Amino acid sequence: MNREYLDIHPEVQEALKQEQPVVALESTIISHGMPYPQNMETARRVEQKVRDNGAVPATIAILKGRMKAGLSDSELEHLAKAGDIKKVSRRDIPYIMSGRLDGATTVASTMIVAALAGIRVFVTGGIGGVHRGASSTFDISADLTELSKTSVAVVCAGVKSILDIGATLEYLETQGVPVFGYQTGEFPAFYTRNSGFLVDQRFGETAEIAKAIKVKWDLGLNGGIVIGNPVPREFEMDKKEIDQAIERALSDAELKDVKGKEITPFLLARIVELTGTRSLQTNIELVLNNAAVGARIAQDLASLKP
Numbered sequence: 001m002n003r004e005y006l007d008i009h010p011e012v013q014e015a016l017k018q019e020q021p022v023v024a025l026e027s028t029i030i031s032h033g034m035p036y037p038q039n040m041e042t043a044r045r046v047e048q049k050v051r052d053n054g055a056v057p058a059t060i061a062i063l064k065g066r067m068k069a070g071l072s073d074s075e076l077e078h079l080a081k082a083g084d085i086k087k088v089s090r091r092d093i094p095y096i097m098s099g100r101l102d103g104a105t106t107v108a109s110t111m112i113v114a115a116l117a118g119i120r121v122f123v124t125g126g127i128g129g130v131h132r133g134a135s136s137t138f139d140i141s142a143d144l145t146e147l148s149k150t151s152v153a154v155v156c157a158g159v160k161s162i163l164d165i166g167a168t169l170e171y172l173e174t175q176g177v178p179v180f181g182y183q184t185g186e187f188p189a190f191y192t193r194n195s196g197f198l199v200d201q202r203f204g205e206t207a208e209i210a211k212a213i214k215v216k217w218d219l220g221l222n223g224g225i226v227i228g229n230p231v232p233r234e235f236e237m238d239k240k241e242i243d244q245a246i247e248r249a250l251s252d253a254e255l256k257d258v259k260g261k262e263i264t265p266f267l268l269a270r271i272v273e274l275t276g277t278r279s280l281q282t283n284i285e286l287v288l289n290n291a292a293v294g295a296r297i298a299q300d301l302a303s304l305k306p
């Protein structure tokens, strides 16, 4: 792909040149995943967490029609505050860029920009997946098809049960996307550590994850890897409480006939309204935890010479 559309922050550029570890971060979580000002604070803290764990953060977005890998503090603030930032997945990239608009990148589009910049590890909260009822709505996140073709390792706390977790894992299997567990044999369910569904392989050490990623790409098996990292025990939510909030949010979405790209942001905002700060705190803590693990995987990958 053509890199003339991409601006890499000088610090990120330098790290990439020196083959130092870099971690990509998404911006939909900032503009559409959390309320202001917690979104702004969290974006800053996550970048700092990546640094504290030995890697350079590169938050990704589209600003005035340019792909950005690495943002200034005022750019982060704009994404957190503006309120009218478009949610940009793979299919939205062309008109957002040609129209010189601003866009917050989802997992799918963050992977695209990261790969273009040469960044191999990406940290987020939760990935998109197969929605409940997808057998009639066909609502399957473009994150999953992106994972099948774009070679970026994605560290997340699993998927929320606003989605059909079992169907999401089946889809990833069909697409040939490895799903690893960091110190867990179960794929995590975002707010809670367990989903009842197994990962392909449990890993105790980030270095072992890095080795498996390297083998995949050395073999030309292009595409992403999902690394499920459960929320720390002390920040896990009560399963009953979160399940009730999710059921309520889903029925509200149905009543209001929310569909398509609006559904995920709607559900996320509704869950925060219903559970108050509890789900928000869990969300913040799991992203910070993912940032630490992702930075270590990026270091381990950087230390494996071809």
Ligand code: PSU
Pocket: 026, 028, 029, 032, 033, 089, 105, 106, 107, 108, 125, 126, 127, 128, 129, 140, 141, 142, 143, 160, 190, 260, 261, 262, 264, 265, 268
């Ligand atoms: N799930 C979360 N938090 C999020 C998202 C999903 O728990 O912020 C965001 C991510 O950016 C993800 C996107 O890539 O929503 C998926 O949206 P959709 O289902 O429309 O593909």
Ligand code: MN
Pocket: 139, 140, 141, 142, 260, 261
């Ligand atoms: Mn969708």
